[in-house]
Amino acid sequence: MxxxxxxxxxxxxxxxxxxxPGSGYSxxxxxxxxxxxxxxxxxxxxxxxxxxxxxDMICDGIVEVVSTVIYHVVTCPVCGRKVYLYAxxxxxxxxxxxxxxxxILIADKDGKIDYDESYDPADYY
Ligand SMILES: [Zn+2]
Numbered sequence: 477m478x479x480x481x482x483x484x485x486x487x488x489x490x491x492x493x494x495x496x497p498g499s500g501y502s503x504x505x506x507x508x509x510x511x512x513x514x515x516x517x518x519x520x521x522x523x524x525x526x527x528x529x530x531x532d533m534i535c536d537g538i539v540e541v542v543s544t545v546i547y548h549v550v551t552c553p554v555c556g557r558k559v560y561l562y563a564x565x566x567x568x569x570x571x572x573x574x575x576x577x578x579x580i581l582i583a584d585k586d587g588k589i590d591y592d593e594s595y596d597p598a599d600y601y
Pocket of ligand 1: 552573
């Protein structure tokens with residue numbers, strides 16, 4: 477199994493409350509530099525703009541956030557596909573094979589679980 481790191485850069489339009497710098501709103505900017513407004517965030521965007529106009533919020537402009545995502549890369553023994561799994565989380569291949577948080581196959585596509593029979597969850601709680 478191979479582990480890779482992928483650096484992702486996301487851009488956000490950020491507003492914070494004038495009297496509470498760590499609190500406010502951020503709105504995604506897409507790869508073409510356009511603001512992404514949805515039915516869920518549109519009202520907050522206009523609320524933030526209005527608050528900034530009155531001095532209750534401050535617009536920080538567009539802020540870049542760099543994050544690193546670690547993937548376990550496995551070749552699925554069931555179907556042969558290359559599978560990218562978020563390290564630290566359980567995941568699955570398109571064929572249905574399931575993997576634990578370390579990228580270890582724990583069940584095949586039919587849900588047949590292959591685990592160490594000496595494992596008893598009661599030992600861990
Ligand atoms: Zn598979």
